[in-house]
Amino acid sequence: MMILGLVVAAILGVAYVQWKMDNPSVPRFGVASAAAVAGAAVTPIAMGQCGFAAEATGVDNLLAFGLMAVGAWLALIGVHALFDRADGRIKESSQMTGEIRGSGYRMGWWVPWLLLSPTLIILVVFLYYPAVKTFTLSTQLTRLGAPKSVEVCFGNFSELLITDPVKLVAYPLIALAAIYGAKLWITRSAPGTWSRRGADVASVAAMLSVFVAMYAMFSPGGGGQVAYRPVYINTIIISVGIVALGMAGGMAIAYLAFRNLRGGGIYRTLLIWPYAISPAVAGVLFFMIFDPTAGIFTHGLESWFGIDVPNYREHAVLAMAAIILASAWKILGYNILFYLAGLQTVPLEQIEAAIIDGASSWQRFRTIVLPAVSPITFFLLVTNLTYAFFEVYATIDFMTKGAPAGKTSVAIYEIIRVGVNSGDLGRGAAQSVLLFIAVIAVTLWQFRTSGSRVTYGGA
Amino acid sequence: MKYRLLALLAVISLIAAACGSGDADTTTTAVSGGDDGGTADVIDIDFWVAFSDEARLGFAEDAATAFNANHSDYNIKVTSFASYNDAFDAAVLAVDSGEPPALIHFFEAATRQALDAVDEAGNPIFKSVTEAIGGRSEILGEPVVLDDVVSAARNYYTVDGSFYSMPWNTSSTVMFNNMDILNEAGITEPPATWADVEAACEAIAALPDGPSGCITWPNHSWFVEQSMGQVGELLANADNGRSGRATEVYLESDGMLDYLNWWKSLSDAGYYTYTGLQRDWDGTSNAYIAGEVAMLIYSSSDTTFFDENTDFTNVASFMPRNGDVPYVGNLIGGATIWMLDGMDSATEDGALAFMNFFSNPENAAAWHQLTGYIPITQAAVDLLEAEGWYEESPNSKVASDQLAAAANTPASLGALLGNFVGIRDIITIAIEDILVNDLDVATRIAAANEEANKSLSEYEQLFGG
Numbered sequence: 001m002m003i004l005g006l007v008v009a010a011i012l013g014v015a016y017v018q019w020k021m022d023n024p025s026v027p028r029f030g031v032a033s034a035a036a037v038a039g040a041a042v043t044p045i046a047m048g049q050c051g052f053a054a055e056a057t058g059v060d061n062l063l064a065f066g067l068m069a070v071g072a073w074l075a076l077i078g079v080h081a082l083f084d085r086a087d088g089r090i091k092e093s094s095q096m097t098g099e100i101r102g103s104g105y106r107m108g109w110w111v112p113w114l115l116l117s118p119t120l121i122i123l124v125v126f127l128y129y130p131a132v133k134t135f136t137l138s139t140q141l142t143r144l145g146a147p148k149s150v151e152v153c154f155g156n157f158s159e160l161l162i163t164d165p166v167k168l169v170a171y172p173l174i175a176l177a178a179i180y181g182a183k184l185w186i187t188r189s190a191p192g193t194w195s196r197r198g199a200d201v202a203s204v205a206a207m208l209s210v211f212v213a214m215y216a217m218f219s220p221g222g223g224g225q226v227a228y229r230p231v232y233i234n235t236i237i238i239s240v241g242i243v244a245l246g247m248a249g250g251m252a253i254a255y256l257a258f259r260n261l262r263g264g265g266i267y268r269t270l271l272i273w274p275y276a277i278s279p280a281v282a283g284v285l286f287f288m289i290f291d292p293t294a295g296i297f298t299h300g301l302e303s304w305f306g307i308d309v310p311n312y313r314e315h316a317v318l319a320m321a322a323i324i325l326a327s328a329w330k331i332l333g334y335n336i337l338f339y340l341a342g343l344q345t346v347p348l349e350q351i352e353a354a355i356i357d358g359a360s361s362w363q364r365f366r367t368i369v370l371p372a373v374s375p376i377t378f379f380l381l382v383t384n385l386t387y388a389f390f391e392v393y394a395t396i397d398f399m400t401k402g403a404p405a406g407k408t409s410v411a412i413y414e415i416i417r418v419g420v421n422s423g424d425l426g427r428g429a430a431q432s433v434l435l436f437i438a439v440i441a442v443t444l445w446q447f448r449t450s451g452s453r454v455t456y457g458g459a
Numbered sequence: 460m461k462y463r464l465l466a467l468l469a470v471i472s473l474i475a476a477a478c479g480s481g482d483a484d485t486t487t488t489a490v491s492g493g494d495d496g497g498t499a500d501v502i503d504i505d506f507w508v509a510f511s512d513e514a515r516l517g518f519a520e521d522a523a524t525a526f527n528a529n530h531s532d533y534n535i536k537v538t539s540f541a542s543y544n545d546a547f548d549a550a551v552l553a554v555d556s557g558e559p560p561a562l563i564h565f566f567e568a569a570t571r572q573a574l575d576a577v578d579e580a581g582n583p584i585f586k587s588v589t590e591a592i593g594g595r596s597e598i599l600g601e602p603v604v605l606d607d608v609v610s611a612a613r614n615y616y617t618v619d620g621s622f623y624s625m626p627w628n629t630s631s632t633v634m635f636n637n638m639d640i641l642n643e644a645g646i647t648e649p650p651a652t653w654a655d656v657e658a659a660c661e662a663i664a665a666l667p668d669g670p671s672g673c674i675t676w677p678n679h680s681w682f683v684e685q686s687m688g689q690v691g692e693l694l695a696n697a698d699n700g701r702s703g704r705a706t707e708v709y710l711e712s713d714g715m716l717d718y719l720n721w722w723k724s725l726s727d728a729g730y731y732t733y734t735g736l737q738r739d740w741d742g743t744s745n746a747y748i749a750g751e752v753a754m755l756i757y758s759s760s761d762t763t764f765f766d767e768n769t770d771f772t773n774v775a776s777f778m779p780r781n782g783d784v785p786y787v788g789n790l791i792g793g794a795t796i797w798m799l800d801g802m803d804s805a806t807e808d809g810a811l812a813f814m815n816f817f818s819n820p821e822n823a824a825a826w827h828q829l830t831g832y833i834p835i836t837q838a839a840v841d842l843l844e845a846e847g848w849y850e851e852s853p854n855s856k857v858a859s860d861q862l863a864a865a866a867n868t869p870a871s872l873g874a875l876l877g878n879f880v881g882i883r884d885i886i887t888i889a890i891e892d893i894l895v896n897d898l899d900v901a902t903r904i905a906a907a908n909e910e911a912n913k914s915l916s917e918y919e920q921l922f923g924g
Contacts, residue, residue: 143878145551145576145584146921224913293734293746313735314895403735405892421544422881422914 001052002044005065009033009040009072016076021083032079039075040068047139050153058165059158134436137429144423156430160228162219175213178206211236226427234320235410239388241324242331246384247377249328250335255365257336258343268340275333279391283398286326290399316407319400323408326399327392335380342376343369382446389439411435501534504809505560507550509543509794515628518829519817526816530599533809543569543794544880547576550799554578559799561810564627566794567615568681568879571700573797574618575877575922586800589622591811599812604819607836611791611862614872618701624795625814628832630760631789631858632685634779638772640670640753649754649774652782653721656754660730663753672732674725675743676756678890680883681792683718688871689780690714691787695915700875704923708874708882708915710908711901717781719893719900726894733894737887758792759858762831766854775854777861788865790873793832824848833859877918882911 013033017024044051044064051064113120138156142149161168182203189195214232221227257268274282289297292311301307312318346369354364370377393412396402402409402417409417415435419428506523510516516539523535540546543566553559555578565573576584588605596603605622612626636649644662660673676682687694692714695705709715725731732752734742740757747755748768756778757765765773780786796817798810816822823839826832828848834840840859843849849856865871876882889907892898 141917141921143918143921144548145572147577147581148921150920291742293742293749293751311733311735314733401736401738402888403737403891404895405888417884420548422884423544423548423878424881424914424917 001061002041002049002064002068005044005068006037006040009036009068012036012072013076013079016080021080023083023087028083032076035075035079036072039071039073042071043067047153048151050139050151053153056153057158057163059161059163059168060154062165062168063154063157131436134429134432137425138433139430140426142425144425149426152426156427157434159224159226160219160430160434161217161225163223163225168217171213171216172210175206175209178209179203182206230406231409231411231414234406234408235389238320238323238327238392238408238410239385241320242327242388242392243381243384245324245328246331246335247380250332250380251339251373251377253332254336254339254343255369258340268336271336272333274330275337277330278394279327279330280394280398282326282330283395286322286329286395287399290322313400313403316404319404319408323392323396323399326395327388330395331384331387335384338376338380339373342373346372378446382443385442385446386439389435411438500532502532502806502809504533504535504562504806504813505538506535506562506564506796506813507538507540507546507560508564509540509546509566510564511539511541514829518826522817522822523813526813529816530809530812533813535809535813547573551576551584554584554799559584559801561799561802561806562814563797563799564794565624565797567792567873568876568883570616570618570623570795571705571875571877571879574623582800584799585623585797586807587621587623588625588798588811588814591798591807598808598815601812601816602819604815604823604836604838607838608818609833609835609837609840609859609862610867611865612793612833612835614867615791616795618875624797625818626793626795626835627818628760628826628830629791629793629835630758630832631791631862632682632756632778633759633762633775633857633861634777635747635755635757635765635854636774636776637747637750637753637769638774640666640750640771642772644669644753649776650779651777652779654782656779657725657728657730659753660725660728664730670751670753672746672752673730674754674756675732675734675746675752677739677743678733678736678887678894679738679740680886681758682756683715683886683890684873685778685789686718686780687712687714688788688790688865688873689778689786690717690784691866691868691870693870694874695876698869699872701869701872704919705874705876706915706919706923708876708908708911710886710904710911714784715904716900717784719890719904721781722890723893723900727897733891735895737884737891759831759833760793762854762858763829763852764831766852773854775857777857777864786864787868788871789861790865790871791833791862827855831855831858833862876915877922878914881914885911885914 010033013036014029016036017028017032021028044067047064049064050056051060051067053060056064139151139153140149141152141155182199182205185199185202186196189199215229218228218232219225220229253271257264257271261267277285287295289295290312292298292309292313298309301309310318312322350368351364354368359367389410390412392410393416396408396410396413400408402413411431412435415428415431418424418431506519508516508519510519516537520537523537526535527533538560540549543564546563547565547569550560550563573585574583578584592598592603592605605625608622608626609629611631612629613622616622616624616626634649638649640663641647641649641659644659644666646659646662650656650659656674663669663673684694692712693699693709695709696707697703697705699705722731726733732746734746736742743755744757744761744765746752747757748765750771759775762775765775778789796814798807798814802810818835818839820836820838820842823835824842824846827834827839827843831854834843885907889903893900893903
């Protein structure tokens, strides 16, 4: 089976050169297919071909092929860059070294490396080595202090997924087809027509279908599988909630605080404070506010208005809302800070012109201010999403511990619960790898979609 | 303005980065030795404590200072950790990096895990305290108290005939009763059985100005384990992992189903108040102190705290049991001090001397009075009796009495189980699911049983045989 994968990789290498590159030639076909084969062979060899072993399931085969495909693809990207350089499309060296040379310094090839070495060492020690270690751990059954570990191949991953390999391939393909279909529709329809509006709706639906497809790919649990669907849903709801509330709230407050007020500097400084608080403290604060026995909020509502507030930790919706509120509040200061800085770049002449033209304040906000701060919005989208994915552990641990019955347990909370608290390093590592892939995918997607709509002024 | 704001932004980012990365997990308190000048001959002994509250950590620090004052050639250094797991993980890593502590404070549920832990070369990390003492009656002038440890703790921590670790904080489950509310409802004695609890709750619910709830306890697996001990039901095979390694758990036993069904029925009737958090010691304790419940099933470790912080008549009683089944016995909870293997004999003797000093009658009695953990040696019990402590605070005697009433069977000793911490989580998650989502007890616990057995068999794959 591995040989089959390698043959396919070799053919793909040739096809890639034929269709994606400008100067196809026989030697280049050879180099590309050799690189593709080598790239595809890395993971199965490193893992001892366990994904194709006799006892491997269809899902294991699929994951093994998937890794081979990724390896081949990365190798081909490298080959592509190499050929482009050979064709002189990319300058031989970066501009920086050229400038230094131009200004009279003579230096060996090793000088840039020497200057870079502190950063590289830090990256290797604190980033690349742990990352590689995480990948190795994710294929093992292992615990801290254990005398041995057991290789489980893709077991830690496949138990999070549904068991039918055909569906696992079909769902993402359907979502992908929906996206490309919607794109095609948009290009074929003229702006302003009903057809275009339909296409716009379809493209939103297609994006949502990606989330639905992923939902369908995760295991609902039972039969020895881990119920990962609820974790996925919780992560989506809580992350989207935090980012939406945090950014909309941050923008709204920043816009209000930006006006010329007496003592505005004091307000602006005070508004930034929540950012200096750690997620754990935010969790404790909101725990104290909403706690059913000792909370100020609950106590106040009960004693002043006679409203009997239910325990938020026993109701999924309330518990999620409380987590979103606490986490969004904590990131609010950060967003306000950046929006305040961003608002200073809004061109005043345009605002004045708009006022003279009789634009309402909402129109001015929507058509001038929002596009002007779009680089900030894009930056905040990435950082807020990273925060929502990675930093909410402490808040959740203090407020709900995943209650009620796992309804507020998001991906990062599960990773720490499984990997650290229960000591199951392999499963924890596998879930981290999953989150790692998700973050990369979301970031790439953001760069492709939001990135194109961001205006950095000027042109 | 623009630049000022940017400068502010930069400063705040830096501060936040510093706050974010400075995970203050551990704090080290260097306790100064007997003579301040001489450092050359002083042997440092690191003692890692999994308490971070002022009272309990402070007790350990004070004892270390006292010991250092008597033994000028030793310096006990107390380091605090946020939890038992943090301390243990740090110790395992410290062994591999060659800088392990001498003593570490670790909890009862992970006894199997501590015995199984090995370093990179495959040698056990910990050394049996009994073996290290080797029959000596005093070490560096400190009388050995290990032989005097009360039987409940001795039996729990004796594995394969050897008493491995030195008990420190040891408690049992007791019920605290707000007698003001109970008396008002016409109940004169603390409820002893499940039926008594239900009757009391019914009477309290009928009170016109009664509390909103009736009873609470943390959703912690320890209470489940206590309940299994009470009815003599094993939690795992191989005599609860005491005649061999446990390879299977019995979460679907009759005792378990009875207990969870009773718990759920109390919850459904509105008598049991669930705070909504697993292992919620603070929330349940607050509910009792605030008078929102009349009864609290809790650890005896906080007996003194409740005596001092309740403004009603607070009476401790045995943990209520199933009256339809003969009583077997409650078990202990708490933690012991484990000694690391591979120290030179001078360091090891210092560590042993400190452990025995730490639990000498005066210290053990003071520890009991400070908290409510049981006095760990018979000598400490005698000392407290001579002082008249129990007449003064009868609540403090309940836990010891309950443990004395227990039969010495594998069921009432509690289980020694691999990956017990993970299995405890599986149990509490299932209970939360049952209470909050109104699920069928038998179905949900069957799923938990399957999950726990998978977890245990994976542990045995790594550590067993």
